[in-house]
Amino acid sequence: MSKAFGFVAYGGPETQEFLDRPVPVPGPGELLVAVHAAGVNPADWKVRQGLFGRKTPVPRVLGLEAAGVVQVLGEGVTGFVIGDPVFGPALGGAFAEHTLLAAAEAAEVPDDVSFAQAATLSVAGATAYDAVAQLGLEAGRTLLVLGVAGGVGSVAAQIAVARGVTVLGTASDQAREYVASLGATQVRYGEGVAERIRAAAPDGVDGILDLVGGEDARAAATTLRPGGRLVSTADQATAAGLGGEYVRRTRTSAVLAELAALVAAGAVDPHVSETFTLDRADEAMLAVESGHARGKVVVEIR
Ligand SMILES: NC(=O)c1ccc[n+]([C@@H]2O[C@H](COP(=O)([O-])OP(=O)(O)OC[C@H]3O[C@@H](n4cnc5c(N)ncnc54)[C@H](OP(=O)(O)O)[C@@H]3O)[C@@H](O)[C@H]2O)c1
Structure with missing residues (x-):
């Protein structure tokens, strides 16, 4: 099983809970990733409130973007190998020990970029x-x-x-x-x-x-x-x-790779201002929901 943080009903922070879910199985074109860090965004509380995207069935795991290490390659994946440090938009929640990324929307974490920094690049x-x-x-x-x-x-x-x-x-x-x-x-x-x-x-x-x-x-x-x-x-x-x-979103690996290169070169700093361990994910949510986060808030899982 894999520990995760999500919500059990659409509504306020009181609907948030820790969840145990089976380790996800990657479908074609997907990567199973052991999550090291996940970025927190206003869209997380908007999803929980039912204000953003489709109201898919609960419980749902929170978190839209992750960085971690590839554990399993789905059918047809090329360009990544097991053990690669990667980041991208998370499929099915990022505040979790494991998540799935679409290989076509993921990129490698360069040497000089931390997992926490990389975890902020897919959304913000x-x-x-x-x-x-x-x-x-x-x-x-x-x-x-x-x-x-x-x-x-x-x-x-x-x-x-x-x-x-x-x-x-x-x-x-x-x-x-x-x-x-x-x-x-x-x-x-x-x-x-x-x-x-x-x-x-x-x-x-x-x-x-x-x-x-x-x-x-x-x-x-x-x-x-x-x-x-x-x-x-x-x-x-x-x-x-x-x-x-x-704003029209491109959502490609190429944009993520370019952003990560800018961070590695020191041209862009995503300014990770606060990090919280997974057992404090509720505080991370609150820091962003307050509307006054500085730079980025990140949940660190490993
Ligand atoms: N469509 C998309 O793909 C997409 C993607 C990302 C984000 N978004 C949306 O874009 C918005 C910004 O996202 P974000 O991640 O940058 O949010 P954020 O990090 O949570 O923004 C927090 C910052 O907003 C400032 N702030 C609060 N009220 C303000 C006001 N009235 N005027 C100016 N600054 C104010 C705060 O500064 P002080 O503490 O100094 O007040 C704080 O530093 C959100 O609505 C988000 O949902 C959309």
């Missing part, structure tokens, strides 16, 4: 990568990231800065130094945000990555220069209302 890291690519800003342009201090924002800012883009990001005043460490300029969110953005970027911004939605997104959109683009991961309706687009 890859979303940041896709969003910056979708905006397509050239060097010298200005990007505004709404919610820059979280998992997606931290990586998006670093990728954009590395491409020569000037980055502003909304965050609380407590995150000012952290945001500066990403190479970006912090702007306090909430009432009056548009005026503060204009004070920092008098000519307006060329692109907006919206990770928070709501009133701040509407206010910030008024600072977009003509021809500027807005993409969002947070609020599809608001983004569409503002003439923007939802």
